Amino acid sequence: MANKKLMVSLFIVSFLFLGMQIVQPDKTVHAFSPQVIQHGAVGDDVIELQARLQYLGFYNGKIDGVFGWGTYWALRNFQYEFGLEIDGLAGPTTKQKLVKASKYDEAYVKEQINKGRKFTHYGGGKKQSGGGGQANKQDNTTAVNVPPGYSQNDIQLMANAVHGEARGEPYVGQVAVAAVILNRVKSPTFPNTVSGVIFEPRAFTAVADGQIWLSPDKTSREAVLDAIKGWDPSGGAIYYFNPNTATSPWIWSRPQIKQIGKHIFCK
């Protein structure tokens, strides 16, 4: 009797080992990093989160590595179904539950992403062979966060203008120039769109002399993002000029707010 029990437990243990051998490498490589993942996050953890949620049928959007609204609702539904606290945050408990309930083959998922496949059916049993090999270290996210109401093209166009107008200026000076463009969009006496403001003839010298088509650096793009997110070091200005090169006497009549770098900002 005792012998039989031993045999059974031995059998179980060896089976477990067998299972471990298969599962172990997957687990160590593909488990989440210890961070709490929240709305707005970007990166590999989000890819894993989306893949696992999709595996379980909660998420049917694209696995793009950006924690957006779709991921948020999927996560909340998962938390609801599994009796967890519904907070839309992937914390330790939630992640643990997720890892237990789902499988994640990192190499396979990333290979599919890099091939540009949409594959919204991960885990639906349709997995093709492939999968082996190392997941490459490159950035696998296929989407980016954009401030609500702005496309990457808007940002790019603005970055072009800022680069043409204010490269070489301190960072805040570049944010301020971007803020002036946005202040003009809001102002009743200027066009109502970013492109309208930028291409308003004779408004910006960089547009007039073609410098707007120089390729902008990372700094100007960052400056534009900060301006869109609400930073306005210009203090609400709708004009600015370089006192050394300004030719129009009219510009001096505007009430001045401040000077940043070479530019004087005014109302």
Added chain:
Amino acid sequence: MIRWILIVVLSLGIIGTGVWGYQEHQEKNAVLIQAENTYQRAFHDLTYRIDVLNDKIGSALAMNSNQRISPQLVEIWRVTSEALSDVGQLPLGLLPFNKTEEFLANIGEFTYRTAVRDLKKEPLSDKETKTLKNLYKQSGEIKDELRKVQHTTLENNLRWMDVQLALANEGEQIDNTIIDGFKTVEKKAEGFAEGIGHVSTSNQTVREHQFKNLKGKPLKEDEALSKAKKILSIDNKEKIRITKSGKGAEVPVYSISYRNDKKSAYMDLSQKGGHPITFLIDRPVNTKRISLNSGMEKAKAFLKKNDFNNMIVFQSAQYDNTGAYSFLYSKDDVRYYSDAVEVKVALDNGEILGLTAIDYFMNHGEREKPEPKISSEEAKEKVNPNVDIQEEYLAVIDNDLGEEVLTYEFLGTMGNETYRIFINAEDGREERVEKLSGSEINYARG
């Protein structure tokens, strides 16, 4: 023999250069013409639209039923904004033409405000009818002047490229019909802008009344300096510049800046009370080491330390290696959208890289708890039945007229899209519906 070869080669060269030169000339002309065409289009559109505008205001005056007048006002508003965008495309940068733009903006403002109002409950007042009549008369005059300019340009085949040249060479006295014509138009608009009175309540005028709740006594320069150092947590060794804002500033500030080899910082501190209106630190941000979530905790702690109390996170997003967090003021379970603060955190070491609190200081004051007049169930009935409501809040937002209203805020989904819907908590009006996005396919990738 060699001489002949030389002659042939040289003459071929000359012919080649000639052909090339001619092609270049042609190309340049094509570009010029294209630019000219853009100007022409904008100009002719403008004259046409002012015409339409005048007609429409005229017919609105003749209307009696308010059900008809609302769409008409909307229509006028639309045409106005198109006309404004046409003005923006003309090369009039150095010509003082802003009175005309303001005139157009005022028409737009007036018609929009009256059109979004329920005219059944609150019909046009006598004063508003008078304003409308005035607008009709004035738009008629501007229309006539513009038509005159248009006529001369067509008759004499005038080019906008020449206007641009004339404006660029300010010193030269050029008799330019277009410029003169627009100056006359501007005069007409000027006479009117004053007559319109206080119809225009655009953002700027509203903003002037704000900042009234900015607390504290005026700060001296050295006090401001030490305050800034405290907020930025820097020691005395840094070389710091401090300047006062000029008379154009909405709220008088001290601008404080410093730079060393590692980073540069810039801060606006209100002269009254020494509140941090905005600051930005610029430095290269290294590889991400902390999560968006721990960055949020840093931001929260920072706000608490600097007397922003009862702030809740409203949204967060990671851009490259920085975290951006929006906070809203929240009291008695009501969130106030106008009392907003943005914080930027470096995700390499958790340093606070920026704060902008201009909206917060412009609007924030003592908030009394508002009571909704309708229940949340009643409000839900006003929401499109196809929307699956997931979350619910009470929120105070600015409505289309710029007034603060208490609303039920619903976060809901329809298909794969998420919507934020605000229902007025007093009368159940659908104040605003927003489709939420926030990410986009990265076109730059691969």
